[in-house]
Amino acid sequence: MTRRYDTVVRGGRIATAADDYLADLGIRDGRIVTIGAIAASQGEEVIDAEGKLVIPGGIDSHCHMDQQPIDGVETADDFFTATRAAACGGTTTVIPFAMPLPGQSLADVARDYRRRGDGKAAVDFGIHLIVIDPNPQFLGQELPAFVAEGITSLKIYMTYEGFRLVDRQCLDVLKAARREGALVMVHAENDDMIEWLTEELIAEGKTALRHFGDAHAPIAEREAASRAIALSELARHPILIVHVSTEAAVAEIERARMRGADILAETCPQYLLLDEGHLSTHGIEAAKYICSPPPRAKGEAEKLWRALRRGAFNVFSSDHSPRIFASARGKMRHGGDAHFHQVSAGMPGIECRLPLLFSEGVNKGRITIQQFVALSATNAARIYGLSPRKGSIAIGADADLAIWDPHKRVTIRHSILNDATDYTPYEGMEIAGWPVATLLRGRIVAREHRFLGAAGQGRYQQRARFTP
Ligand code: DUC
Ligand code: ZN
Ligand code: ZN
Numbered sequence: 001m002t003r004r005y006d007t008v009v010r011g012g013r014i015a016t017a018a019d020d021y022l023a024d025l026g027i028r029d030g031r032i033v034t035i036g037a038i039a040a041s042q043g044e045e046v047i048d049a050e051g052k053l054v055i056p057g058g059i060d061s062h063c064h065m066d067q068q069p070i071d072g073v074e075t076a077d078d079f080f081t082a083t084r085a086a087a088c089g090g091t092t093t094v095i096p097f098a099m100p101l102p103g104q105s106l107a108d109v110a111r112d113y114r115r116r117g118d119g120k121a122a123v124d125f126g127i128h129l130i131v132i133d134p135n136p137q138f139l140g141q142e143l144p145a146f147v148a149e150g151i152t153s154l155k156i157y158m159t160y161e162g163f164r165l166v167d168r169q170c171l172d173v174l175k176a177a178r179r180e181g182a183l184v185m186v187h188a189e190n191d192d193m194i195e196w197l198t199e200e201l202i203a204e205g206k207t208a209l210r211h212f213g214d215a216h217a218p219i220a221e222r223e224a225a226s227r228a229i230a231l232s233e234l235a236r237h238p239i240l241i242v243h244v245s246t247e248a249a250v251a252e253i254e255r256a257r258m259r260g261a262d263i264l265a266e267t268c269p270q271y272l273l274l275d276e277g278h279l280s281t282h283g284i285e286a287a288k289y290i291c292s293p294p295p296r297a298k299g300e301a302e303k304l305w306r307a308l309r310r311g312a313f314n315v316f317s318s319d320h321s322p323r324i325f326a327s328a329r330g331k332m333r334h335g336g337d338a339h340f341h342q343v344s345a346g347m348p349g350i351e352c353r354l355p356l357l358f359s360e361g362v363n364k365g366r367i368t369i370q371q372f373v374a375l376s377a378t379n380a381a382r383i384y385g386l387s388p389r390k391g392s393i394a395i396g397a398d399a400d401l402a403i404w405d406p407h408k409r410v411t412i413r414h415s416i417l418n419d420a421t422d423y424t425p426y427e428g429m430e431i432a433g434w435p436v437a438t439l440l441r442g443r444i445v446a447r448e449h450r451f452l453g454a455a456g457q458g459r460y461q462q463r464a465r466f467t468p
Pocket of ligand 1: 187242243292293319321345346
């Protein structure tokens with residue numbers, strides 16, 4: 001007997017950014033072709049989703065993997081290990097960054113980066129470009145070629161010597177991005193403020209790791225966010241402010257929206273679940289929690305949860321920046337007595353991103369399941385040019401699905417995770433809800449923390465131009 005579907009997902013509760021209903025899904029050639037009541041006999045394979053939630057596979061639109069070492073510190077994950085972990089956490093598409101070092105050609109780096117993904121990615125992937133040298137050749141000739149290849153987003157830094165752009169350069173990037181249809185993502189922290197504070201702290205002998213948070217003061221984020229918004233308004237092109245960590249920056253964003261500016265915003269698990277107390281952890285252990293911007297004062301996270309609930313954020317990404325803790329090529333680059341400004345900033349989070357948001361957001365009643373889906377997949381698909389193929393459960397869409405047991409209790413341990421680092425900032429945390437199966441274009445690629453797919457099965461995604 002010929003069966004109508006390669007796979008049928010039966011009995012699940014389907015949740016999208018708009019809906020929540022009971023239905024079966026029929027999948028053929030990697031796509032969803034039927035949503036309704038489907039007999040089990042119609043599927044070559046039948047997945048029982050009774051009592052489970054069936055939601056779009058997550059899109060992690062801000063994560064780092066296989067970047068070049070900076071000052072001897074490596075990105076612990078390559079495309080394979082990062083995307084294996086992503087799949088086990090319910091994510092089916094990632095958009096990491098091609099990043100040149102000062103003096104390198106971004107065009108060369110980006111071509112090489114795409115080849116690496118083609119060989120190793122275990123989920124589908126796109127690429128962002130990090131622009132550190134917006135010269136006329138790049139903005140005039142190379143950027144249009146990249147946009148034509150489906151690389152339709154750029155990240156710029158307002159901090160970090162060698163990487164940061166001055167305001168005039170930001171404007172040049174915004175103008176070119178507007179012309180070509182690319183989205184500009186902004187790391188908004190005021191570099192001079194951070195440098196000045198760092199020097200002050202060192203002069204006072206305040207070099208312990210907890211002072212990282214003092215150097216990266218909230219006002220440095222607020223000022224840079226406000227300036228980035230002004231530059232965006234002047235250039236008449238939207239920006240997306242990444243890893244927003246403070247209510248003060250949210251207020252700048254919301255004020256700008258009130259006057260009609262098109263400003264998009266992202267936050268990440270570390271700003272909702274960690275705080276400055278983690279940076280005061282005993283000794284070098286605190287290095288695990290150093291990221292930029294840093295976890296903030298106690299109480300700030302609850303304000304960000306409220307902002308998330310009222311719609312202040314468009315996307316929720318991991319900012320997975322994996323460094324090995326116990327390695328001279330990772331957090332220990334300058335040894336166990338390193339000062340706060342010597343520890344490489346970044347933490348892993350690609351696998352726990354969605355379980356953390358689900359457990360602490362949906363299960364605790366802070367956000368709805370529709371908001372969860374919007375923040376974890378649907379909005380990123382639209383903003384980054386992946387819809388309608390990705391980010392939703394709809395006829396014709398890729399069958400990228402995460403089947404969740406909304407009550408499954410998990411104690412987070414690094415030993416159950418699949419990345420290539422040696423720690424998780426969420427060690428020991430008890431949460432409820434985890435994806436028990438992840439499907440990439442109709443094929444099961446992960447089950448119960450175990451990766452079942454293969455390196456290289458992820459496909460490069462040609463993304464559409466950004467349309468405000
Ligand atoms: N910014 C990021 O977006 N990720 C890692 C470190 C940083 O500064
Ligand atoms: Zn950043
Ligand atoms: Zn990042």
